[in-house]
Amino acid sequence: MTDPAAFALAARGLWKSYRMGAGRLQVLRDVSLALRPGEVCALMGASGSGKSTLLHLLGLLDRPDRGEVLYHGRRAPGSPGARARLRARSLGFVFQQFHLLPELNALENVLMPRRLALGAAWWSRRREERARARALLERVGLGERLRHRPKQLSGGEQQRVALARAVVGRPAVLLADEPTGNLDSRTGEGILELLLELAREHGSAVLLATHDATIAARAGRLLHLRDGCLDGGAEGAPAGEGAAENSVRKTPEPTGDEGGGTGPGAGPEEARS
């Protein structure tokens, strides 16, 4: 048996349904999974299979009908304020639509999670935080674009800002919801590469939702969401058998390696968020 605290993130028996007219749409059925610190895991599934739903539950943006989410072996808190604090401290999000705040420039966007996490302490730490954010933006190749608004940036550039924003707080877990879904394949490759590198540099576990098999292939471990059930999720789950070792992260190939040769658009292209 593995100690539950050994997992950065775990979920046990998650159920989630949505009201659909008179009936209910059951999206998740008894989903369990666990992520070790630093592990990179792909969450595969067709569009509409519930990937985003699961990520929202894991990211404490929504609540399951049943089941629980654990961070470092501890149950996620119930109060909205405490959940927000936990998000600020332990989680990074990357979204398909980049989701930068349009009123703020690149630097301010990257700093926003830090402001929220630090609260009043921000004022004493803002110099070093700014320096760090600037360094991160340089790291993602946007050193010259600090003051640019999202509108002035291309899709790929926006997503790079979003990547910097996601890792700026050194989160234990990075939840990426089709991070390359809105980008052309070349740009997407670069983003994926960068995401994996940044996660490694910052020691974050990654759960990468995608319907694209070539992208999923870059992860150390694959989970499939089908009919609301997760295949492979139980591996390494706190209650699971010793199979956890199988899913130890397979270090991603170094940059420059062109991953799978399959072209873009290989996956089903249904425009659903």
Add this chain to the structure above:
Amino acid sequence: MIRLALAYLLRRPVQLLAVLGVAVGLTALLAVLSVMNGLIAADRAQVRGPLSDLHLVPPPGSGVLRYEDYRQVLEPLPEVRACAPHLVGYAVLGVRNLSGVLLNTPRSADLNGVQVVGIDPEAELQVNDFGRWLRDARRLAVEDPAEPFRMPERWRVRRYAPALVSDRLVEALGLRREEILQLGALPPEIPPPGEDFLPHNGRFHLLGSYAGSDYELDMDRILTLRTGRNGLLENLLAPLDREISDFSEILIRLEEGVDLEQGRRAVLAALAAAGLPAPGDPDHPGGSLETWEERRAPYLLAIENERRVTALVLFFIVVVAAFGLFATLGALVREKVRDLGILAALGCSPWRRGGLLLGVGAAGAAAGTALGGLAGWWLSRHIEAVETFLGWFGVEVFPEGIYVIHHLPSQWIPEQAAALSAATFATGVLFTLAPAIHAATLSPSTALRYE
């Protein structure tokens, strides 16, 4: 977060319009109220007229009282600046006609029941507006307002008492200077059964007139000297009776800054200590020590009430304007749902999300309040500009024939302005509450999926 709040506030012109609406509402409110304040101040002065701060009427039936006894107690008080006695008698005033003095024609209003008030002019000048009225007299101004009862040299031979009446009475009766007024005075006490209740005939020389404050009272009042060779006491009242008090009422002017109630307490305490009859004395019921505001309470309450109602009505402008803030911020939240979801994902708590919206609203309300407060202050200072402006359109604000005042008065009361500005700001923030609560309680997951 403040940057974000400001960015949200400046995002759409309609939001600035809402802010401007609040500003205009507050400007109108403050400007109109400052004019009302000015009107009320003018009215109060008008209403106060012949009154002083306090009016002491000793209890009736406390024997024969001497003003001098009271003066010696009252004048040394630190709260009291000056006091003056009034001796009041009642009389019918007749006016000459061809056949003599007409006292009784049912068809004529010339026959007047009047109050004859004996005053000490020097003391009187210290306690109320008497001096100003003498200077402002339009009909028969006296030569020297400081000595209103001084007879011109050439009159000295005549022995009649000097009298002053209001401009209005001069107009109504067509009186002329030096005219002799004939009074049939009633005795101050009803005589015992068997004795006749006879009026006593008194004559007065009309010395001049005073402006007065256009009240009924001015029509029915003749001022004369209280005591002395030509005084009311000796000439008109004393011959009718054995012995009477030499005053009916004492007017008391308080020192600057002494509150009316404080003055009243001090006067009562001093009179009690001196053993002088005063209201509140258990052995002698009756009498009164009233403030001038109490004497004019119905009128003062009426205009005060008008101001309150006006403020309330005008505040609705502010409320409507604040509603604009509510509507635009509600729209802002709907428009910014996704961004609020993003903020939530980044670790923004519901409290802070609500706070962000509240910040936007508060910034808008503060801007509107500051703008409106400044504009209102400016307008109240430059109210003549408004008058001139209205003049261009042929609007005469105070037509000569109707009003005593001829210019828009305006009085800026800082406390009032501060209270109204605070109320405006609070209303603005209050109207932001609903959008703020919406922003706080929306589900981050739904918000992120929002298109």
